[in-house]
Structure formats: C-alpha cells, structure tokens
Amino acid sequence: MAKRKVGQQTIKLESAPYIISSYSIVGPKEGSGPLLKYFDSIVQDDYFGEESWEKAESKMMIEAIKYSIKNSNLGIENIDFLLAGDLLNQLISSNFAARALQIPFFGLYGACSTMAESLSLGSVLIDGGYADKVVCSTSSHFSSAERQYRSPLEQGGQRPLYSQWTVTGAGATVLSDIGEGPRITYITTGKVMDFGIKDANNMGAAMAPAAADTIIAHLNDTGRQATYYDLIITGDLAKVGMDITIELVKTKGYNIESVYNDCGSIIFDNKKQDTHSGGSGCGCSAVVLNGYLLKEMKKRTFNKILFVGTGALLSPISSFQGESIPCIAHAVSIENDLRV
Amino acid sequence: MAKRKVGQQTIKLESAPYIISSYSIVGPKEGSGPLLKYFDSIVQDDYFGEESWEKAESKMMIEAIKYSIKNSNLGIENIDFLLAGDLLNQLISSNFAARALQIPFFGLYGACSTMAESLSLGSVLIDGGYADKVVCSTSSHFSSAERQYRSPLEQGGQRPLYSQWTVTGAGATVLSDIGEGPRITYITTGKVMDFGIKDANNMGAAMAPAAADTIIAHLNDTGRQATYYDLIITGDLAKVGMDITIELVKTKGYNIESVYNDCGSIIFDNKKQDTHSGGSGCGCSAVVLNGYLLKEMKKRTFNKILFVGTGALLSPISSFQGESIPCIAHAVSIENDLRV
Numbered sequence: 001m002a003k004r005k006v007g008q009q010t011i012k013l014e015s016a017p018y019i020i021s022s023y024s025i026v027g028p029k030e031g032s033g034p035l036l037k038y039f040d041s042i043v044q045d046d047y048f049g050e051e052s053w054e055k056a057e058s059k060m061m062i063e064a065i066k067y068s069i070k071n072s073n074l075g076i077e078n079i080d081f082l083l084a085g086d087l088l089n090q091l092i093s094s095n096f097a098a099r100a101l102q103i104p105f106f107g108l109y110g111a112c113s114t115m116a117e118s119l120s121l122g123s124v125l126i127d128g129g130y131a132d133k134v135v136c137s138t139s140s141h142f143s144s145a146e147r148q149y150r151s152p153l154e155q156g157g158q159r160p161l162y163s164q165w166t167v168t169g170a171g172a173t174v175l176s177d178i179g180e181g182p183r184i185t186y187i188t189t190g191k192v193m194d195f196g197i198k199d200a201n202n203m204g205a206a207m208a209p210a211a212a213d214t215i216i217a218h219l220n221d222t223g224r225q226a227t228y229y230d231l232i233i234t235g236d237l238a239k240v241g242m243d244i245t246i247e248l249v250k251t252k253g254y255n256i257e258s259v260y261n262d263c264g265s266i267i268f269d270n271k272k273q274d275t276h277s278g279g280s281g282c283g284c285s286a287v288v289l290n291g292y293l294l295k296e297m298k299k300r301t302f303n304k305i306l307f308v309g310t311g312a313l314l315s316p317i318s319s320f321q322g323e324s325i326p327c328i329a330h331a332v333s334i335e336n337d338l339r340v
Numbered sequence: 341m342a343k344r345k346v347g348q349q350t351i352k353l354e355s356a357p358y359i360i361s362s363y364s365i366v367g368p369k370e371g372s373g374p375l376l377k378y379f380d381s382i383v384q385d386d387y388f389g390e391e392s393w394e395k396a397e398s399k400m401m402i403e404a405i406k407y408s409i410k411n412s413n414l415g416i417e418n419i420d421f422l423l424a425g426d427l428l429n430q431l432i433s434s435n436f437a438a439r440a441l442q443i444p445f446f447g448l449y450g451a452c453s454t455m456a457e458s459l460s461l462g463s464v465l466i467d468g469g470y471a472d473k474v475v476c477s478t479s480s481h482f483s484s485a486e487r488q489y490r491s492p493l494e495q496g497g498q499r500p501l502y503s504q505w506t507v508t509g510a511g512a513t514v515l516s517d518i519g520e521g522p523r524i525t526y527i528t529t530g531k532v533m534d535f536g537i538k539d540a541n542n543m544g545a546a547m548a549p550a551a552a553d554t555i556i557a558h559l560n561d562t563g564r565q566a567t568y569y570d571l572i573i574t575g576d577l578a579k580v581g582m583d584i585t586i587e588l589v590k591t592k593g594y595n596i597e598s599v600y601n602d603c604g605s606i607i608f609d610n611k612k613q614d615t616h617s618g619g620s621g622c623g624c625s626a627v628v629l630n631g632y633l634l635k636e637m638k639k640r641t642f643n644k645i646l647f648v649g650t651g652a653l654l655s656p657i658s659s660f661q662g663e664s665i666p667c668i669a670h671a672v673s674i675e676n677d678l679r680v
Contacts, residue, residue: 002420002517003469009444011470052661080342081529088655089429091449092663095532095653099666104349104529106457107653107668109431109447117446121461128468129343130351148657177342189421189444192435313435313447315428317488321392323432326439328447 004127007221009188009214016183016338017126020176021072023064024291026283027142027168029275033268038291039169040067046143046168057086057141058093060170060283062100064290065137068172072133072179079103079174080131083122085114086139086282087166088148093139103135112207112236113190114138115171115286116309116330120187122175123332132177139170140281149200149316163201164238164264164280165273171286173294182297182305186333188218192313194326200312200319204241204264204277207310210327211237212248214308218331219254226256230302233293234310234329235285236264238278241310263288285309293334303336344467347561349528349554356523356678357466360516361412363404364631366623367482367508369615373608378631379509380407386483386508397426397481398433400510400623402440404630405477408512412473412519419443419514420471423462425454426479426622427506428488433479443475452547452576453530454478455511455626456649456670460527462515463672472517479510480621489540489656503541504578504604504620505613511626513634522637522645526673528558532653534666540652540659544581544604544617547650550667551577552588554648558671559594566596570642573633574650574669575625576604578618581650603628625649633674643676 006012024039031042041063048056061084069076082101085108086093098105110117118136125131143153145166151157175184193210211234219226226232226249237245242262249256263285264278289307296302310329319325346352364379371382381403388396401424409416422441425448426433438445450457458476465471483493485506491497515524533550551574559566566572566589577585582602589596603625604618629647636642650669659665 002466002472005420005470054657054661080345085449089657090427090451090653090655092653092655092658095666095668096658096663098668099532099534102531104531105668106461106529107449109425109449111430121446124465124468124470126342128464128470130345130464130468132342189446191442191444192439194439313430313432315430315432317394317429318432318436321394323436326435328435328438328445 009217010221011187013123013127013184015127016185017123017175018179018183019173019181020179021068021174022290022294023068023071024171024287025060025064025169026287030167030169030267033273035267035292038295053141053143054088054092057139057144058096061093061097061137061139064170064172065101065135068135068174072174076101079133079135081125081134083108083118083134084137085109087145110328111311111313112280112282113309113311113328113330114282115289116307116332119332120330123184126175126177134175135172137172138282138286140166140283141168142166145281160201162240162277164203164277165275166281167267167279167284169283169287171290173290182334182336183338184332185335186222188214188331190214190328190330192326192328194324196324198324200314203280203312204237205244206312206325207237207327208241208244208248210329211245211308211310214329214331215249216252226254226259229259229304229306232256232260232306234262234308236280237262237310238264240277297336305334307332307334349557350561351527353463353467353524355467356525357463357515358519358523359513359521360519361408361514362630362634363408364511364627365400365404365509366627370507370509370607373613375607375632378635393481393483394428394432397479397484398436401433401437401477401479404510404512405441405475408475408514412514414473416441419473419475421465421474423448423458423474424477425449427485450668451651451653452620452622453649453651453668453670454622455629456647456672459672460670463524466515466517474515475512477512478622478626480506480623482506482508485621500541502580502617504543504617505615506621507607507619507624509623509627511630513630522674522676523678524672525675526562528554528671530554530668530670532666532668534664536664538664540654543620543652544577545584546652546665547577547667548581548584548588550669551585551648551650554669554671555589556592566594566599569599569644569646572596572600572646574602574648576620577602577650578604580617637676645674647672647674
C-alpha cells in the first residue's frame, strides 16, 4: 500500500497543512438566515452589479479568493495553485475567476462535494511539498443553478417540500505549509454511489448513501470512533438526507447521531425562509465551512471536525435519459491543537 | 519556494511515475483516419449499442479504463484513484464511469486539457506516496458535444472551415510507482489566458495563447530548450492554432517549429474526411496520447515528449452573454530512458 495511505480510501497528511485564512460571501437570503453574523460579506443585490446571475456568481468567487488571500497577508503572486469548481456547465464561474486572478489553476467538478474535493487535492499539494500556498474555492447561485438545472425562474414553478434551495455564495480557503490555524490531517476520497433515486428534487435521499459510505470508510480506515469528532458535518443533505445517513451509518456499527449535523440544515431557517428541506449547492458547504465552522474552530467551540462534502453528479440530460442519480462524498478531517 | 517546485508553474516529480499501461477506443471516423492502426479498439457504431450518444461516450470511457487496467495485469481493486473528466455538462461520462467502476474518484474539468490535468494530478498522487496506482481518463463524442455546444445534428448546420471536429473516443492511462514504461518527469500547470476571441468556432486561435504561455513557462522553469524534446505536441489546436502558437512562442526567444505537432492536426485526414481545421475534444488528445504517442515511445520513435493539453473553458451560456473564451493549457513531460 502507498506509504501515505491508511486503509482503502484515506490519505494521512503527515505535515497537516494549515488553514491560515478563509472568506465567505453570500447573497441577501443567506445573509438574513441564522448564520448571518458569520459571513464576511453579504451582498444585498444578487446580481452583484453584473448583467447576469452567472457573472455575479463568478464575481463572488473572485471576491472570496481575493479577500481570503488578503486576510492571510499574502499577495496573489504567493499562491502556487488555485483549485476551484462550481455547478455551472463547464465551470464558468471558476474559469472566469481563474482568468481574473492569473494563478495556475486546476478545475474540479464534484457538484456540491467540490469544496471538500478542492481541500483534498489542495492539502495533498501542500503536504507533498508541491506547493507552499494554495487557495481552494467553490461557488453557487440560486438563480443561475435554478435555470440551468430546473426551469426558468419566471415560470414560477412549485417545488416539492423535500427539495433543497441552492445557496447563493462563494467561499475560499487558503492552505499553507506553515502558519497558524486548524490543520487538515486526513482526507477520505469517495466512490460514486447510486441507490437508484431518479427524482432530481430529492437530492438528500440520493446523496445519503454516498455520505454514509465515505463516513464509514473514514472511520474504518482511521480506526476512529464517530465521537472522536466534535462534529461530523455533511454538505448538503438537508433534513431528508440526514436521517437516512444516520440510519445507513448505523448498519455498519457506528452511531454518529450525537455529533452529526449538515451544512444544508443550518444555513436557512427553513420554515421562515421557505427553503423546504434546506440549503444545497457548492456554495452552501463553502460558506458554512469558511464562515461558520472555521470561525467556531478559532473560538474552540469545535476542535475536531469531519467535513464531508456531498455531491449529486447528475445532469438534466442524464435525468431526461432516464438515469438515476450518481452521488459522491469526500471527507476532510480538520483539527485544532494537533499533537504531531 | 515549495521543495518540489521548479520555477513558478512547474513541479519536478523526483520519482518519475511510470506509465505502465494505456488504452484507446475510438469511433468509426477516427478509426478510418491516418492513426487507425494505433487504436486498441475501433467501434463501428457510434451509439456503441446504447440508446444515446451520451451513454455511448460513458461506455467508451468504461471500456478504456477497464482494458487499461487489464493490460497492466492489475485488478480494479488495485487502483487507488481514478482521475477523469469529459466535455459533457456535469461530467456525466466520467461520473457514470466512476459509478460502474467503484474506484475512489476525483472529477476534473479542463475542457480539452483534461487528459493533461488528470496526468498532472495523478502523477503528483503517485510521486508523493499517496497512491501506488492511478488511472487517468477522458472522453468525448462528436454527436454528444455537437448538440450540447452548438446545435442539433438534425439541423445540418454549416460549419466554418476554421472549425474543428470533436473526436469520438476515450483514452486511459495507468500510472504506477514501479514498473516499466515511459515516465512522467515534470508537470507545468497553466494559467487561464484570454486574448479576446469570441467566435466559439475558432477554438484554435483562442487556445493558442494558453498553449504558448504554458510551453514558455515550462521551458523557462526547467531551463530546457525546445529541442530537448523529440516532440512538443499540443492537443488540440489544429492548423490555425498551431501557426499562432509557433509565432507566440517565438516572441519569447524559443523556436519550437522543428519539434512541434498537434494531436488535432494528425488524427484526421482533414481534406478527405471533411474535418476542416482538425480534431478537438477531450478524447482527441486522450486517444492520440494513449494510442499513437505512447506506442511510438515504446518503439523509441520518440524518447522525450512534452504533451500539452489545451482547453477552451467557455460554455454556450458564457458565449451568449457576450464573453470571450478563457483558455488553459497544462504540460506533462514524458520521457524514456531516464537517468535519475
């Protein structure tokens, strides 16, 4: 087995790269939800001064990346690589952000798991000595996603109560070989799971098996119990998917219930904000991580987090062609006070 | 500077991972072109027994990955990671391939640069000791790409003579920490370049600045002359982009003309096959690399290749919104007879 692998799907990062900086920017709906005080910037107009939602989304990613770098007291020229992705076809938010920033760029796609995917590959680049500093970023936008994946907003279609609401926002994380901050200790890379769900509104149920599979793989590979973590947080299964994940993980002998939460379940007040089952989109786990979670880690509310990005890898075309929804989850272990 | 970096954009792979196996599968048009004898499999029906072109494309990728693993005398369970991407929205060819194969999976998107991107990150995973074996794969399909990016095939639209023809095919490469075969010695990761071209049929001209920028960065970072290589091969600029690349590289004092070629320029007989400026698509550089180039390296026709994947990172939406075409290129140095 490869010397830095632990078990079948997990990599141990011996040097435990530091998260030295992060930044989150959200739209008005997210900025009036329960996590509002954690976001670094709240945009009041979801066009963000641009002519289209797609351009607004890209601008949000650019802002998140720029300010995450600025907050780390580095310049853009100090960043070795940018790893980024988003939900838009051909990753246009990320591509145009990479054009604006001129950082050597790896484009990634893992749907809503992309934040965890970018942290996974970014921390490997640092840990292996291939980079000193990388930025990881993802974004999503309710209005650009809705018209791409579902139907024109002007149509005013009804959405089922188990559907999720795509978050408008972007998050960015700066990883470093040296410095201060929480550290990335393990990554667990997911396999694609598909239990046959075909309803593209029911993402939570579709993604739960992937989330459960990766959580189980992580615990098996590292020999840790679920309660080693102060928090195991998926992003984004919302209410429906959370319950299924707890049950699926239980079948393999692990009980995560007491430490488990989900980014999509905490970003909105679902009843007051009419967001049905909860939040979703690359931007959801990105802003919950870079807003809420990392700030609470700094305050030591949480010292050990397993951040599990979950993505539904369908496209409208695959659904039209009768396919079920393939899903993936990637886990990233983030820890304070590491004894190396 | 990070200990394994050389210059601003280049990583030196000390252990020089081995390419122990490769596989290429193509459609009927590619299989009657000048490289026909190099392809491992030629499919006579571009539906490949499936109900849609998208499903056929995914099946091609599955076949390429399966047989590349089989040819290396490994089992699927021996592969640590699959790194793959394609041109379809949300990478459905790759996602469904990853579902079928159950290998831990990183989804990547770099348009037609994705084969080089997957080799870049795959060789980092091996070199750093994070994996012993990885598979890198990409695919494209003329008919699935045409209706996604341009217009329904049934419309029979005319294409300008400087346009390119998307290759139907998939390629897969198995990288290993030990073994025999050509080795990956350096990777140079590109920045997004955009010289303002807005004509989505003129990909070669749009991508040339990115290709030139990465080739120049690679030569600057490594201190090599262009003629160190037996072949510098971009994929896929075709005729128009090649000429521009030669000129742009010349402005920085490097003359690549005597060793330069392009995957899109050699896969078709453009006059006889009515493919205008040449081939394109993720599958083009994938099948030219995994078919022609690696087989000729085995025969020692070439001993040192700089493989430069070039991608146009536009989407139909970004073009409709008046944006120009952001492009990227990643370079991978592949060498026989390495003196370490």
